[in-house]
Structure formats: C-alpha cells, structure tokens
Amino acid sequence: MDLPARLGLLELIRLSASAESNCRRLRLALRAAPSSRVEEAVRELARAEAEYTSRAAQVTPATVRWRRAFTATERADTTLGTALARTRQLAGSGQPRTKGARRAAETALLAELSAMPKTLIRAAHALLVQSSGGKDSIVTVDRVVRWADSVGCLDKVVVVHADIGQDAEWPGVLDLARQQAERYGVRFIVVKAPVGFLGMVEKRGLWPDAQNRLCTSTLKRDEAAKVFTQIVDELGLDEQALLVNCLGIRASESFSRRQKHELAIDHRASSSRRLVLTWHPVFHLSETAIWKEIADNALDYHPVYDTLIPRLSCIFCILASFDVLVRAVRLCWVLGLPTPKTYVDLEGRIGHRFKNQFSLAQVVEEAARLEAAEGPITWRRGDAIRHHLGDDAATDYLRRLALAA
Ligand code: SF4
Structure with a gap:
C-alpha cells in the first residue's frame, strides 16, 4: 500500500472515530432531553400545554441530530471498511465495524508509518x-532536523516553545530553546498563554496534579494548537494539510x-483542514541513550542538569519528587532566585498544598536543614x-562543544 493510501485510511479512521464520538455525545444529549420531564408534566397535569410544546420541540431536534450522527457513524465505518478490505496487508483485520477493529487498523497503519x-x-x-529546551527536546529537534535535512525537507x-512564565521556569530556558533552533537554521515560534503558571494557580486557588495537568493542557497543548491553525493558514492548501507534531x-x-504510541492521530487537533499526527521520535530511548546522543552530537544542554536535577521543567514541577524539589530550592538559593519564597507565599495564600503528600514549605524546611549541614x-x-556516561565522555563532550562554539 502506498503512502497516500495509508494517509487516506488514517483520515477515514479519524472521521469514523469523530463521527462515533459525536454520536455518543448526541445520544447522551437525547437522553438528557426533557422527554421524561414532559411525560411527568403530562402525568401530573401541572404544566400548561405551552410548556409541553416547548419541551417537545427540544426533543425533536435532539432526536434528528442523534439519528444524523448515527447514520454518519455507519457511513464512515462502511467507507473505512471498504477501503481497508481493498488493502491486502490489512485484510486480516476485517471490517472495522467495531471500535476495537478500527483501533487495530489505526495501530497497524501508524506502526508502519x-x-x-x-x-x-x-x-x-x-x-x-x-x-x-530540555534534554529530550534537544535530541528530538536534532533527530527531526537531521532526518528532514537528509530528504531536503528542512524548510x-x-x-x-511554550513560555509558561519566566517566574516559573529556570533562567535561560527560552534563550536555549531559541539557540537550539537557530543552530539548525529552522523557524522558531514562542507561544504564551495570557496567564502563566503562577497566575493560573492563583486564579484557580489550586495547584495542578498528575491527574489534572492543567498546566500542560492550558499552557502548552492549547497554545500549540493555535500554531497548527497559523501554519495551515500560511500553507493555504486546497487539500487537507498533514501536520506532524x-x-x-x-x-x-x-x-x-x-x-x-510512537505515532498517533491527534483526534482533538485534527479537522477536515488538517490531519495532525503526534510523533514521539525518542519514544524508545532510555535516559542514558538520550545523554549519549547529546554527547555524541555535542548538543548544548541547560546547566541545571549539571546539578543532577533530572528534568528541565518548571523550577518546581508538580510531578517532581521531594528530593528533586529540595535540590531545586537549594539551586535557587545559589542562583539568588526568589522562586521558593514566591511559591511558599502563594501556597499560604491559596491554602492548598503543592502536592498531596507534602507542602512546599516542608520542602524549603528540608532544604534549609541540608544547606546548614x-x-x-x-x-x-x-x-x-x-x-x-563517565569522566572520559564528559571530557570529550566539553572539548567538542568548545570546538563547535
Ligand atoms: S513542568 Fe511540571 S509543573 Fe510545569 S507545566 Fe509541566 S507538568 Fe506542569
């Protein structure tokens, strides 16, 4: 099967999934439509006929919309099934008339791609x-740029880069991300939500957590989606654009x-104007393998990693362990950053602990104890x-980094 056929199938899979989710939503809307309350109103004879008519009028469009969505789901599944049945490789996966079969076809196509x-x-x-600007991003940018360059697609x-607020990020992160892009001569765009990380916490009166990572979704994903629209507008294509994110x-x-998965359809960001595929080019690399690629290619990384803080995330990341947060506080003190006090003050003001298991005030207390000792x-x-990677690798890396400067 050639690539356009594969991409065509992925678009059909996306349309089928989208139709099904629409159908599910409208079925719920139909259930929630006030038909039962209409019956109750009729039974109790407590309401006027005008109200009955008005409620019935709400049921009818909901039913029509649900029926239309149901038909669209059927049609999308049938189109997808026919298209898949034509391809020998995926003939074994059968007609994707169920969600499971559609997922299997989607997974197989994306794994091939x-x-x-x-x-x-x-x-x-x-x-x-x-x-x-962190270590995994550096290697991702480097890999994508090298592959794109090798097939003449660097442009x-x-x-x-999503700027989540200079008061929440380590100094120099934005500049480093920009320099990394400039090193390869590729375009660099900064996105920024109207309210940064600390503003978002202050407004909600809550810190995000692993289950509700509003910081990632609001400050990064939603802002990145605006770039999809901008790029598609700039492309000005007559056909659906294929964006690989x-x-x-x-x-x-x-x-x-x-x-x-290494490659997935971004159903939320895709539309008839754009098929967005999310790609994780370093998905299978270990942490050591990441550092090896950084060393081998003399890629510049942020000095925060040299303090053995494992991730270049927010200065205080809601996913970080107690020990890493303690180290981050101590690094702030060395760098003269006001961040620990800013966060502890905010924690006190909103009355919500930074993490379920402990507060930032406790983190700062432990940092002070270690600092004294x-x-x-x-x-x-x-x-x-x-x-x-060891001493020799570090010496070699620093030598090559100096040469590359
Ligand atoms: S680094 Fe941590 S705190 Fe910052 S946005 Fe990402 S998940 Fe949220």
Whole structure:
C-alpha cells in the first residue's frame, strides 16, 4: 500500500472515530432531553400545554441530530471498511465495524508509518517540534532536523516553545530553546498563554496534579494548537494539510507514557483542514541513550542538569519528587532566585498544598536543614554527562562543544 493510501485510511479512521464520538455525545444529549420531564408534566397535569410544546420541540431536534450522527457513524465505518478490505496487508483485520477493529487498523497503519520516518517527513506539509529546551527536546529537534535535512525537507521544520512564565521556569530556558533552533537554521515560534503558571494557580486557588495537568493542557497543548491553525493558514492548501507534531516524550519516563504510541492521530487537533499526527521520535530511548546522543552530537544542554536535577521543567514541577524539589530550592538559593519564597507565599495564600503528600514549605524546611549541614550545592560543567556516561565522555563532550562554539 502506498503512502497516500495509508494517509487516506488514517483520515477515514479519524472521521469514523469523530463521527462515533459525536454520536455518543448526541445520544447522551437525547437522553438528557426533557422527554421524561414532559411525560411527568403530562402525568401530573401541572404544566400548561405551552410548556409541553416547548419541551417537545427540544426533543425533536435532539432526536434528528442523534439519528444524523448515527447514520454518519455507519457511513464512515462502511467507507473505512471498504477501503481497508481493498488493502491486502490489512485484510486480516476485517471490517472495522467495531471500535476495537478500527483501533487495530489505526495501530497497524501508524506502526508502519513510524517505521519509515523519512517517508513520513516527505509526506508532511509541516513538521512542528515542541521544545521545552530540555534534554529530550534537544535530541528530538536534532533527530527531526537531521532526518528532514537528509530528504531536503528542512524548510518544513518549525520549533515551537511554550513560555509558561519566566517566574516559573529556570533562567535561560527560552534563550536555549531559541539557540537550539537557530543552530539548525529552522523557524522558531514562542507561544504564551495570557496567564502563566503562577497566575493560573492563583486564579484557580489550586495547584495542578498528575491527574489534572492543567498546566500542560492550558499552557502548552492549547497554545500549540493555535500554531497548527497559523501554519495551515500560511500553507493555504486546497487539500487537507498533514501536520506532524513531534514531542520529546519517552516510554520509560512513566506508566502513563508507556501506554502511548510512537505515532498517533491527534483526534482533538485534527479537522477536515488538517490531519495532525503526534510523533514521539525518542519514544524508545532510555535516559542514558538520550545523554549519549547529546554527547555524541555535542548538543548544548541547560546547566541545571549539571546539578543532577533530572528534568528541565518548571523550577518546581508538580510531578517532581521531594528530593528533586529540595535540590531545586537549594539551586535557587545559589542562583539568588526568589522562586521558593514566591511559591511558599502563594501556597499560604491559596491554602492548598503543592502536592498531596507534602507542602512546599516542608520542602524549603528540608532544604534549609541540608544547606546548614552541607553548605551550598556545587557542580561543574559536564557533570550530567559525567554522571550518566563517565569522566572520559564528559571530557570529550566539553572539548567538542568548545570546538563547535
Ligand atoms: S513542568 Fe511540571 S509543573 Fe510545569 S507545566 Fe509541566 S507538568 Fe506542569
């Protein structure tokens, strides 16, 4: 099966899933429509005929909409089934008249596509790389740029950085993400929500948590979606645009990330104007493998990693462990940043603990205890490489980094 056929099938899968979700929503709307209350009103004879008519008028459109969505689901499934039945490779997966069969077809098609990154890059109209400036982003940008360059598609690459507020990020993160993009000569876009991380917490009176990662969805994902619209407008195509959105997440980072796939349809961001595929080019790399690629390619990384803080996230990330947060507080003190006090004050003001298990005030208390016992933390450039790959690798990396500068 050729690539356009595969992409055509993916679009049909997306349409089928979208029709089904629409159908489900409208079925719920139909159930919630006031027909039962109309019957109750009639039974009790407590309401006037005008109200009955008005309520009945709400039921009818809901029923029509639900029927229409149901028919659209049937039609989309049938079209998809016919298209899949024509392809020999996927004939075994049968007619995708069930959600399970459709998912199986989707997974098979996407697995095939992710195994041929250069073909995917050629087919894409734009490749967006979401970069936090952190180690996984650096390697993701480097891989996508190298693959795109090798097939003459460097002009399709756009690096996107979500600024979540300078008072929440380590200093230099935005500049580093920009320099990483400039190093390859690719376009760099900064997106920023009207209210940053601390403003969002203040407004809600709650810190986000692992189950409600509003910080990621509001400050990063929703803002990135605006770039999809901008790029599609700029492309000005008559056909549906294929956008490949690259993220530097890895399976080994967490259980929930392990459940994701290397390549997936972004159903939420796709529409008739754009098919958005989410691609994780470093999905199967371990942390050590990431550091090896950074060392091998002399990629510049943020000095925070040299203090052995494992992620270049917000200064205080809601997903970080107690020990990492303690280290972050101590690093703030060395750098003269007011962030620990800002966060502890905010925590006191909203009366909600930073994490379920402990407060930031407790983190700061522990940091002060360690500071008194050990003195300020120290580090040397290259310590992250030294820690993961050894002394020789760090020496070699620093030498090559200086040459590349
Ligand atoms: S780094 Fe952590 S706190 Fe910051 S936006 Fe991401 S998940 Fe939220």
